[in-house]
Amino acid sequence: xxxALQRRVSVIGAGTCxxxxxxxxxxxxxxxxxxxxxxxxxxxxxxxTAVCQGAREAGGRTIGILPGDDPAAANPYVDVPIVTGLGIxxxxxxxxxxEAAIAVSGGAGxxxxxxxxxxxxxxxxxxxxxxxxxxxRPADTPExxxxxxxxxxxxx
Amino acid sequence: xxxALQRRVSVIGAGTCxxxxxxxxxxxxxxxxxxxxxxxxxxxxxxxTAVCQGAREAGGRTIGILPGDDPAAANPYVDVPIVTGLGIxxxxxxxxxxEAAIAVSGGAGxxxxxxxxxxxxxxxxxxxxxxxxxxxRPADTPExxxxxxxxxxxxx
Amino acid sequence: xxxALQRRVSVIGAGTCxxxxxxxxxxxxxxxxxxxxxxxxxxxxxxxTAVCQGAREAGGRTIGILPGDDPAAANPYVDVPIVTGLGIxxxxxxxxxxEAAIAVSGGAGxxxxxxxxxxxxxxxxxxxxxxxxxxxRPADTPExxxxxxxxxxxxx
Amino acid sequence: xxxALQRRVSVIGAGTCxxxxxxxxxxxxxxxxxxxxxxxxxxxxxxxTAVCQGAREAGGRTIGILPGDDPAAANPYVDVPIVTGLGIxxxxxxxxxxEAAIAVSGGAGxxxxxxxxxxxxxxxxxxxxxxxxxxxRPADTPExxxxxxxxxxxxx
Numbered sequence: 001x002x003x004a005l006q007r008r009v010s011v012i013g014a015g016t017c018x019x020x021x022x023x024x025x026x027x028x029x030x031x032x033x034x035x036x037x038x039x040x041x042x043x044x045x046x047x048x049t050a051v052c053q054g055a056r057e058a059g060g061r062t063i064g065i066l067p068g069d070d071p072a073a074a075n076p077y078v079d080v081p082i083v084t085g086l087g088i089x090x091x092x093x094x095x096x097x098x099e100a101a102i103a104v105s106g107g108a109g110x111x112x113x114x115x116x117x118x119x120x121x122x123x124x125x126x127x128x129x130x131x132x133x134x135x136x137r138p139a140d141t142p143e144x145x146x147x148x149x150x151x152x153x154x155x156x
Numbered sequence: 157x158x159x160a161l162q163r164r165v166s167v168i169g170a171g172t173c174x175x176x177x178x179x180x181x182x183x184x185x186x187x188x189x190x191x192x193x194x195x196x197x198x199x200x201x202x203x204x205t206a207v208c209q210g211a212r213e214a215g216g217r218t219i220g221i222l223p224g225d226d227p228a229a230a231n232p233y234v235d236v237p238i239v240t241g242l243g244i245x246x247x248x249x250x251x252x253x254x255e256a257a258i259a260v261s262g263g264a265g266x267x268x269x270x271x272x273x274x275x276x277x278x279x280x281x282x283x284x285x286x287x288x289x290x291x292x293r294p295a296d297t298p299e300x301x302x303x304x305x306x307x308x309x310x311x312x
Numbered sequence: 313x314x315x316a317l318q319r320r321v322s323v324i325g326a327g328t329c330x331x332x333x334x335x336x337x338x339x340x341x342x343x344x345x346x347x348x349x350x351x352x353x354x355x356x357x358x359x360x361t362a363v364c365q366g367a368r369e370a371g372g373r374t375i376g377i378l379p380g381d382d383p384a385a386a387n388p389y390v391d392v393p394i395v396t397g398l399g400i401x402x403x404x405x406x407x408x409x410x411e412a413a414i415a416v417s418g419g420a421g422x423x424x425x426x427x428x429x430x431x432x433x434x435x436x437x438x439x440x441x442x443x444x445x446x447x448x449r450p451a452d453t454p455e456x457x458x459x460x461x462x463x464x465x466x467x468x
Numbered sequence: 469x470x471x472a473l474q475r476r477v478s479v480i481g482a483g484t485c486x487x488x489x490x491x492x493x494x495x496x497x498x499x500x501x502x503x504x505x506x507x508x509x510x511x512x513x514x515x516x517t518a519v520c521q522g523a524r525e526a527g528g529r530t531i532g533i534l535p536g537d538d539p540a541a542a543n544p545y546v547d548v549p550i551v552t553g554l555g556i557x558x559x560x561x562x563x564x565x566x567e568a569a570i571a572v573s574g575g576a577g578x579x580x581x582x583x584x585x586x587x588x589x590x591x592x593x594x595x596x597x598x599x600x601x602x603x604x605r606p607a608d609t610p611e612x613x614x615x616x617x618x619x620x621x622x623x624x
Contacts, residue, residue: 063392069408069432069555080375080392083408087537087553088272089248096381096395108291112271116244118264120381135264219548225399225564225588236531236548239564241399243381252537252551276537400584401560420603424583428556430576447576 006061007155008038010098010122012113013047013106021047024127025104026054028142033060035146035155040065040097042090043074043081047104052077065093092116099153102145103136105129123152162217163311164194166254166278168269169203169262180283181206181260182213184298189216191302191311196221196253198246199230199237203260208233221249248272255309258301259292261285279308318373319467320350322410322434324425325359325418333359336439337416338366340454345372347458347467352377352409354402355386355393359416364389377405404428411465414457415448417441435464474529475623476506478566478590480581481515481574492595493518493572494525496610501528503614503623508533508565510558511542511549515572520545533561560584567621570613571604573597591620 009032013025029051032039039055041048043064052062056077064078067090074081084090091113095101101117103110103126110130117124118135125145131138137152139145150156165188169181185207188195195211197204199220208218212233220234223246230237240246247269251257257273259266259282266285270292273280280292281301287294293308295301306312321344325337341363344351351367353360355376364374368389376390379402386393396402403425407413413429415422415438422442429436430447437457443450449464451457462468477500481493497519500507507523509516511532520530524545532546535558542549552558559581563569569585571578571594578598585592586603593613599606605620607613618624 063394065394071409082375082377082394082405084405085408085555086245086557087248087555088275089242089245089554091272092243092245092248093394093396096397097383108271108274110271111289112268112275115264115266115268115271116247119244119268133267219550221550227565238531238533238550238561240561241564242401243397243399245398249550249552252553253539398557399560400587401554401557403584404555404557404560420583420586422583423601424580424587427576427578427580427583428559431556431580445579 006036006038007153008040008063008098009149010040010094010101010113010117011047011051011104012041012094012101012110013051013104014110015042015044015046015048017046017050017105021105021128022050024142025050028102028104028145029054029056029060030058031142031146033058035150038063040094042066042094043078045075047106049075049077051104063097065090065097088112095122096120098122100125100149102149103127103130123149125149125152162192162194163309164196164219164254165305166196166250166257166269166273167203167207167260168197168250168257168266169207169260170266171198171200171202171204173202173206173261177203177261177284178206180298182210184258184260184301185210185216186214187298187302189214191306194219196250198222198250199234201231203262205231205233207260219253221246221253244268251278252276254278256281256305258305259283259286279305281305281308318348318350319465320352320375320410321461322352322406322413322425322429323359323363323416324353324406324413324422325363325416326422327354327356327358327360329358329362329417333417333440334362336454337362340414340416340457341366341368341372342370343454343458345370347462350375352406354378354406355390357387359418361387361389363416375409377402377409400424407434408432410434412437412461414461415439415442435461437461437464474504474506475621476508476531476566477617478508478562478569478581478585479515479519479572480509480562480569480578481519481572482578483510483512483514483516485514485518485573489515489573489596490518492610494522496570496572496613497522497524497528498526499610499614501526503618506531508562510534510562511546513543515574517543517545519572531565533558533565556580563590564588566590568593568617570617571595571598591617593617593620
């Protein structure tokens with residue numbers, strides 16, 4: 001299938017994370033790829049690496065939108081690195097390039113992305129940390145997050 | 157005094173607001189101007205208009221960093237309108253141009269700005285809506301918000 | 313081969329063009345794809361459509377970095393559309409994502425991209441209009457442009 | 469007069485320059501200030517420092533839109549530093565914030581700004597280097613450049 005026609009979902013989360021969060025994000029990546037959806041993320045470490053690894057291992061596509069100018073800064077599971085040189089303003093592009101955003105844990109950067117997503121009308125599903133924010137749909141597992149996302153973007 | 161040497165504080169909040177919030181933001185603007193601080197905001201309506209009005213009425217300076225290309229879109233109390241054409245990505249510039257951010261109520265756009273501020277290490281003080289967020293310092297009144305901000309940026 | 317490891321070249325040119333320029337850009341796209349290089353462009357019409365069409369017909373990959381927020385605005389030969397919402401500032405991203413830039417005719421927007429490319433040290437090859445600019449390497453044909461680019465990026 | 473109502477002109481040029489170019493840019497700044505126009509520039513050295521110095525010495529206002537995150541990187545004659553963290557993409561904001569652009573000598577960065585200005589319909593006047601570019605209006609002296617600009621923006 002023409003990749004331009006694939007649905008895309010943004011996955012947002014911390015640039016460093018513990019093993020349990022990493023395993024969860026990797027499973028999330030596999031599930032998204034299993035749906036035939038491309039993963040969009042910030043292209044760096046932690047949750048971003050894990051979700052890309054999971055997606056690629058399951059045969060999926062991954063786009064990493066980087067804050068800097070060096071495509072080699074992308075994690076090794078990024079299929080299409082996009083450099084921006086925009087610093088943290090690249091977070092806006094990470095969100096805009098998905099039809100929905102799934103947050104996995106995360107800190108202030110993730111919070112900024114949730115804010116942008118809600119502002120521009122993207123559905124936001126969160127596992128962990130930000131699941132209680134107003135406007136965010138909580139999920140307990142990657143499976144639940146993907147099913148909920150599918151329903152929110154009309155892909156179920 | 158050379159205006160480039162003035163301290164700056166970003167004020168973030170909704171583009172439309174009720175009369176009570178507007179009055180509060182206007183008083184906040186007057187207090188910031190009274191400290192000799194320049195107000196930085198997104199340049200549009202609601203809290204942004206009110207805080208600029210309060211600042212200008214108290215003899216202060218205001219910078220409005222706009223999402224679009226037309227400086228005439230700035231509210232009438234913006235002293236220095238900056239057009240960007242960056243859409244919502246201009247929120248990042250609003251936050252970067254202040255030493256601290258004070259949130260007055262607000263919605264998802266404000267949330268995105270709080271996330272950016274926390275991510276890049278700017279102190280965040282919030283009156284209302286987002287005062288409970290982790291990392292944000294709550295204030296009940298403009299007076300308290302300004303005193304707290306002064307303390308956080310070493311200007312007291 | 314892992315697409316992240318493919319070389320990329322930016323192709324810049326006018327959003328509308330005559331049939332001869334379009335044919336030339338399409339041949340250029342085919343030649344770039346034949347080298348195994350991904351085409352990066354602004355994703356819209358004219359030279360951008362033609363170079364993407366040529367690349368895709370030859371089995372290549374194409375990335376279109378769009379000024380707006382709608383991926384459907386990409387021409388039908390864009391493999392990976394990236395929305396930015398940055399307006400003309402997206403031109404910078406078009407240039408940054410290639411190892412070199414090849415200009416095909418073009419107007420002021422193309423001129424801005426040539427300036428950015430030269431400023432950040434990307435080799436620039438031009439067919440037509442801007443071939444005489446200082447710092448730009450002229451080429452008379454797509455074949456010559458691609459051979460020259462290969463030499464400039466150390467891929468020959 | 470309310471500064472928001474002042475006309476603004478962008479001055480673009482190299483970040484380092486010889487003494488003659490610097491003297492010319494300083495005189496240009498004085499003339500712009502004499503017209504009551506605010507100078508917008510990239511806020512750094514060379515032509516940018518000189519034009520700001522000239523404007524400030526003549527009682528004018530200056531806005532410096534910086535590529536980085538540190539307002540202290542602005543030259544000492546910048547009245548209103550605006551940090552962006554956008555790197556070279558800030559060039560677009562330099563151009564957008566003026567009603568016209570005056571180029572003083574300059575290199576590839578200036579070329580990129582001329583391209584943006586022409587693309588978005590801003591009149592461009594050039595002294596020196598880029599005066600021969602199609603669409604650019606040449607001027608031999610600061611006096612001529614300011615008179616020409618006044619005519620182009622309807623301020624004469």
